[in-house]
Amino acid sequence: MEILKSFDLEINDELFYLFSDLIYRTSGIKLGIHKKGLLVSRLLKRLTLLGIKDFHCYLKRVKSDNEELVQMLNCISTNTTKFFREKYHFEYLKDRVMPELIQSCRDRTIRIWSAGCSTGEEPYSIAMTVFEALRNMGMDDGTWDIKILATDISTKVLGVAEEGIYELEQLPDTLPGDMITRYFLKGVGKNRGRIKVKDSLKEAIRFRRLNLKDRTYPFKRKFDVIFCRNVMIYFDEDMKQHVLSNFHYYLSSTGYLFLGHSEAMLDREQFTPVYITVYRKR
Template sequence: MSSSASQRRADEYSLSEEEYRFVCKLVYDCTGIVLDERKREMVYRRLMRRVRETGLPSFSSYCERLKNDEQELPAFINSITTNLTSFFRENHHFEYLKSQIIPDLIRGKSDRKLRIWSAACSTGEEPYSIGISLLEAMQGRLQEWDAKVLATDLDSECIEKAKAGIYKTERISALQDNRQKRWFMKGKSTTSDSVKIKSEVAALITFKTLNLLHDWPMKGPFDVIFCRNVLIYFDRATQAELIARYHALLSQGGYLMLGHSESLPADYIGFEVVGRTVFRRL
């Protein structure tokens, strides 16, 4: 490309101050995610991909589309969210679930109901890790229980991927061999580099699209809520509001798991700390 053509292209795809402010406000209003000047490069890259997909010639025409066509919003939001996750990420939570929570619930619950929510589940690795932990902890006795894992995320593409339960083999390479063999099926073709989660794990999980900022259709109570590595994207008011809503939806003595760099507001009195980023409803 000639230098004048590449200059023209760069100009076409420039994102003005006003456009960036518009994008930040729209993301905040729709998702609660706070974007600032430090995120500008990242937002630019992610949004650029979406602008190209639409075939629109510039950011300004894309901003116009966003103003006039609500149907563009899901794809816009999907393009902005950070979906980083992995199987057994922050493994101490799954160890705690297996060694403390499940045994306690088995002893204490006469209704034989277990309810776990993975809020902001991304592409499904977190709820499948919960399902595997449940099956391992219950050692064949899970059929005697009414156990369900609800897994939700704002990003509809993530939910579709999660429902499919198919992952590149490298995504499970850090798991012990016996776990890989026990809970995943290899792709059929010899050249396949994918694995699929086994149906006995998948059967425990219901995936739904849900914006944490909106009303929640579930009544609860939940025994455990995983809300990991999403509060960090929100401001303090949104974090506090969500924590109060989780508190209300947990059973008494229920557990809230947060991500490694997340915590409860300093003066929050509804939970006790029982482990590394593990909180128990009082």
């Protein structure tokens, strides 16, 4: 507590709006004034670590230091996820989307993008679903080229995702034991109760930092499926439209877009609803 006394923990409305404007311009994340307490609590860790005494000085730092700007965005990003979250999406991917892709893909190539992948549970769940679909159809012969791109603005969560180590209890109770054995290693000794994603699953996924605020995205090939769930709830209408327009561009001609359960589709001219918050490119 003595350390905190030397810091100016106050942030007035004017300073808050300077931070929120910077965050919006660099990430698309919209923070209302009611988020002032959240901003203070999350950025205080950086001030303490850097020995910066007040938020005015920290604002100057992030404006002049791109690496610290990334660290600030790491702190601000909300990262709540779990394996097979919104299970019905993965069932639809396995039972409807995958059979269609398998039938229509002449070059046996499937590309999927997990946008806002957080700590990796979503892309690993996607990969397991894809491999199980191939397995169930008797097509897991190693001749399919499956690539999943997993992106996030936070370098911190991407580090966790690439490591692929989780608590066993993070897996759903309903996940069959043979799937756990196929895709995870169970920890022993001091790592008992933990699991590690097997390399055979990791190899299908590439983790990259990407800012959805960017005007365009650095992709050469279209995606068959895009997952962007519970991400756009942090964006305003302009940012949502920007992201949806880019998704439409980077989807294949009949590609699928999966959104979060609380996210409504704004652009019905470019996307057609086909299932619960699942849309198809027009």
